[in-house]
Amino acid sequence: MxxxxxxxxxxxxxxxxxxxxxxxxxxxxxxxxxxxxxxxxxxxxxxxxxxxxxxxxxxxxxxxxxxxxxxxxxxxxxxxxxxxxxxxxxxxxxxxxxxxxxxxxxxxxxxHLEQRELQCSEIELSELAKKIEAEAAMLSKKESKLCKVKRVQEQNIVKVDEELVMEVTDNLLENAVRYAQKSIALQIKKKDGFLIISVEDDGIGFVDTEEKVTEPFYHKNPQDDLKHFGLGMYISRIFCEKHGGNLKIYNARQGGAHVEALFKAE
Incomplete structure (x- = not known):
């Protein structure tokens, strides 16, 4: 067999x-x-x-x-x-x-996706959250969108590849800003040995399955072809898996897209 x-x-x-x-x-x-x-x-x-x-x-x-x-x-x-x-x-x-x-x-x-080696180091979760919040504020302000951040209270140490985490976060934020009507919600936390970054927008949400959304060159609508090549979610999924986690994609109850990036952080 x-x-x-x-x-x-x-x-x-x-x-x-x-x-x-x-x-x-x-x-x-x-x-x-x-x-x-x-x-x-x-x-x-x-x-x-x-x-x-x-x-x-x-x-x-x-x-x-x-x-x-x-x-x-x-x-x-x-x-x-x-x-x-x-x-x-x-x-x-x-x-x-x-x-x-x-x-x-x-x-x-x-x-170079598959060849990229992890460069993990320890960092305070609150310090990482500050960097992510600053990035979110810049991206959302650029497109005149409101970004609501659920602040991290606990003093946890996470061992992650910071550059990789930031690249995935940027991809998720850029996607949310592009499709949000008015606002984006961002949450950073550590749970069960994983760093979890959640990004939610108030747009129309995903119209395709998780598997299709994370394919290379996925476009939510034909107009995206004019400016965006649809690689962000695919790259994010590959990086999350390389970091011992995964990328979860679904539509929020109140509407809009919800994406969670999980990175093994022990």
Missing amino acids: IADNELDFHVSYENKDEMGTLCKEFEMMRSDLADNNRKMWRMIDDEKALRNAIAHDIRSPLSILRGYQEMLLEFVSAESIKTEDVIDILQTGMYQIDRIEHFTENMRKMS
Whole structure:
């Protein structure tokens, strides 16, 4: 069965003898193999989605650039286009070039996701919370949104990769600010050995499943294609898993999106 990757079974033996010990170790091995198998297939699915998304997302700015180039060739040669119209076309072309550069930078980041090693160090939870609050205030103010923060009272020490935690938090905040109508709620806490960062907005919430939202190049609506390549949630999920946690996504009872990033912090 194991040789054929059939791992959907359990080994149970209650007696506390040598056979019981052997069965327990065998069950642990089977469970680890099953987990690794699931991760491998998820990675394969992500890579397929990534290839398809690259073909789709890079085609859009290139098509627009080609269209404007053809227009310029036609009208400039015929001397039938105003100078201000030429400038408008060139400015639009520069915007599309910026999109491609942003896309290339995201590809560079993604190529290093799996290779990134954790650099964990101890930090006061209240100190980390101050940094996150400052980041939240800046991002929300930039988009004229209100950010409500549930302050951390307890004096806990967390051992985490601070840079990784901040990058995930930035991704969640940027997503919340983008879709919030008026306000965002942020909470930072330590529970059961995990650092938990919760971000909630008062927007329309998620319209797709958690699995789809954390796919590479996910877009909540077609308009997002014009500016955002939809990598934030995917990168956040990968980083949370690398840090021994996960990313929980659901809609709040009162409406709006709710995201929890969990990082093992012991």
